[in-house]
Amino acid sequence: MIEVQNLTKYYKDFCAVDNISMTIRKGEILGLLGPNGAGKTTTLRMLTGYFRPSSGSITIKDYVMPEDNLKIKSLIGYLPESAPLYHNMLVYDYLEYVAKLKGIDDKEARYDRFLQLSDLCGLSAIMAKPIADLSKGLKQRVGLAHAMMTDPEILILDEPTSGLDPNQIAEIRNIIKTIGKEKTIIFSTHILSEAEATCDRIAIINNGRVVADDTTANLKQNAGRSSFIRLAIQGAQKNDVVDLLSGISEKLDISQVSENEKHILSFEIRCSDNTDFRSQIYLKIKETDWIIVEFQKESQALEKIFRELTREEK
Amino acid sequence: MKQITTIAIKEFKDYFISPIAYIVISLFLIVTGWFFFSTFFIFGRADLRDFFSLLPITFSFIIPAVTMRLFSEEKNVGSYETLLTMPVSFTDIALGKFFAATLFSLSLLVPTLSYPLFIAFIGDLDPGPVIGGYIGAVFLAGAYSSIGLFASSLTRNQIISFIIGCAMCFTLTILDKLLFFMPEKIIGIVNYVGSNSHFLNIAKGVIDSRDILYFVSVIFIFVFSTYLVMHEKN
Ligand SMILES: Nc1ncnc2c1ncn2[C@@H]1O[C@H](COP(=O)(O)OP(=O)(O)OP(=O)(O)O)[C@@H](O)[C@H]1O
Numbered sequence: 368m369i370e371v372q373n374l375t376k377y378y379k380d381f382c383a384v385d386n387i388s389m390t391i392r393k394g395e396i397l398g399l400l401g402p403n404g405a406g407k408t409t410t411l412r413m414l415t416g417y418f419r420p421s422s423g424s425i426t427i428k429d430y431v432m433p434e435d436n437l438k439i440k441s442l443i444g445y446l447p448e449s450a451p452l453y454h455n456m457l458v459y460d461y462l463e464y465v466a467k468l469k470g471i472d473d474k475e476a477r478y479d480r481f482l483q484l485s486d487l488c489g490l491s492a493i494m495a496k497p498i499a500d501l502s503k504g505l506k507q508r509v510g511l512a513h514a515m516m517t518d519p520e521i522l523i524l525d526e527p528t529s530g531l532d533p534n535q536i537a538e539i540r541n542i543i544k545t546i547g548k549e550k551t552i553i554f555s556t557h558i559l560s561e562a563e564a565t566c567d568r569i570a571i572i573n574n575g576r577v578v579a580d581d582t583t584a585n586l587k588q589n590a591g592r593s594s595f596i597r598l599a600i601q602g603a604q605k606n607d608v609v610d611l612l613s614g615i616s617e618k619l620d621i622s623q624v625s626e627n628e629k630h631i632l633s634f635e636i637r638c639s640d641n642t643d644f645r646s647q648i649y650l651k652i653k654e655t656d657w658i659i660v661e662f663q664k665e666s667q668a669l670e671k672i673f674r675e676l677t678r679e680e681k
Numbered sequence: 682m683k684q685i686t687t688i689a690i691k692e693f694k695d696y697f698i699s700p701i702a703y704i705v706i707s708l709f710l711i712v713t714g715w716f717f718f719s720t721f722f723i724f725g726r727a728d729l730r731d732f733f734s735l736l737p738i739t740f741s742f743i744i745p746a747v748t749m750r751l752f753s754e755e756k757n758v759g760s761y762e763t764l765l766t767m768p769v770s771f772t773d774i775a776l777g778k779f780f781a782a783t784l785f786s787l788s789l790l791v792p793t794l795s796y797p798l799f800i801a802f803i804g805d806l807d808p809g810p811v812i813g814g815y816i817g818a819v820f821l822a823g824a825y826s827s828i829g830l831f832a833s834s835l836t837r838n839q840i841i842s843f844i845i846g847c848a849m850c851f852t853l854t855i856l857d858k859l860l861f862f863m864p865e866k867i868i869g870i871v872n873y874v875g876s877n878s879h880f881l882n883i884a885k886g887v888i889d890s891r892d893i894l895y896f897v898s899v900i901f902i903f904v905f906s907t908y909l910v911m912h913e914k915n
């Protein structure tokens with residue numbers, strides 16, 4: 368669907384995107400991760416045809432950039448990083464303008480689409496407001512409506528959930544997952560759990576280079592020894608707990624995190640080869656009269672990979 | 682074509698939302714009103730000669746104020762990205778904005794129609810030069826709008842865009858007054874490049890294809906340059 372080869376972008380002498388190649392298949396949801404200034408926005412801007420690459424090629428369906436620029440633009444719905452919109456227009460007028468430019472000529476069709484979008488993005492209360500008076504999150508919603516106006520085959524969203532309230536974030540993730548079944552979606556985000564929950568595939572960019580590009584499941588698996596068990600216990604002595612747990616296996620590495628005023632002890636238990644010891648731990652504790660207040664497995668896979676791959680070399 | 686109209690209408694409406702439009706309209710009416718009524722009251726002369734002969738100078742300050750926001754504002758706010766990632770061509774954008782600015786500049790002239798009406802009311806009006814003057818004004822507004830459009834495409838700062846626009850329009854206007862500084866060989870060329878004489882020819886009521894060709898070329902050159910700048914900058 369989308370084929371990117373040796374994509375490079377220089378700003379004067381500064382190389383913001385360095386030789387990126389990737390293929391994105393139809394129906395895939397690709398999450399673009401990376402620290403600030405990594406080159407995510409620059410990459411997305413080249414995909415949408417806003418920036419011309421310094422070198423490299425972009426092919427979308429059978430269309431080649433920059434010859435079929437207009438055709439490509441009509442295939443893509445794009446939400447820019449900070450949803451910059453026309454401040455002095457009313458939301459409705461803005462959507463009308465966008466719909467016309469995107470070629471929805473029929474008045475009825477436009478109106479129907481507005482109704483759907485206003486449901487989808489929660490715009491009904493703000494249709495008659497000037498864009499300048501909207502809050503950041505509301506602007507973001509208008510931007511999303513803009514991106515989805517023509518129900519495009521490809522959606523490119525630059526930090527779509529930034530500035531939204533938790534309800535709206537959940538909603539956007541739902542939208543992404545739902546429409547992602549048929550459409551191709553590329554979005555950038557700083558929220559790792561979001562990428563983990565919604566993406567089929569994750570690409571991590573650092574200093575303009577792709578440092579990881581794999582399916583979400585694979586990435587997590589390769590992260591190795593990065594999950595741990597969080598255990599909180601009431602009515603026990605620290606040493607007793609450590610002794611008991613170390614008795615289960617030598618592979619366990621137990622660290623105490625805290626003890627609060629109600630004498631609840633919190634531990635993090637890691638295992639050197641990632642075996643799941645939860646049942647053994649539970650059975651052991653059941654023999655005592657301690658109370659388990661918290662007992663869960665947590666995975667830091669993505670976060671760990673992200674940290675490792677994007678750490679500044681000193 | 683449809684895209685051009687959509688953009689032009691949106692840009693034209695934008696003028697009336699922002700206060701700049703009303704400031705520019707008032708300024709224009711005060712300045713031209715002064716040219717008109719001062720000759721009328723001081724010399725007792727009722728004609729539009731001063732109004733039209735000073736129009737190139739007036740326009741070279743007023744029109745850049747009209748056009749300065751066309752690109753600069755969008756670039757500054759960031760909506761330029763939104764616009765460029767929609768399926769519209771650079772040509773559509775440049776032409777849409779050009780027509781909106783020209784149309785707005787022409788709408789500045791609408792209230793000045795009261796001057797010839799006033800003259801017709803109190804005395805004799807020679808319609809030839811008035812009609813010629815307004816036809817010339819249309820071409821002049823088009824040419825200066827294209828220059829202002831070009832200036833606006835160069836920068837995201839509206840003030841700089843205004844200054845560049847003024848400088849270019851003003852130079853074009855007074856070029857024929859600078860002739861005696863020039864070496865003899867190029868006088869002919871420089872004279873042709875200056876806008877003033879072409880405008881005054883049309884304003885006299887003499888409609889010559891060479892003058893029309895001149896304005897059309899200026900418009901073409903600057904709209905095309907705008908296109909090139911857009912292309913170069915992305
Ligand atoms: N128009 C520009 N001119 C010059 N340098 C730029 C421009 N835009 C971005 N850069 C630089 O290119 C690099 C990559 O920027 P980019 O905006 O792509 O980062 P990002 O990954 O989107 O970061 P963030 O997470 O903060 O959004 C940065 O160092 C930035 O300073």
Ligand SMILES: [Mg+2]
Nearest residue numbers: 407408409448
């Ligand atoms: Mg960014």
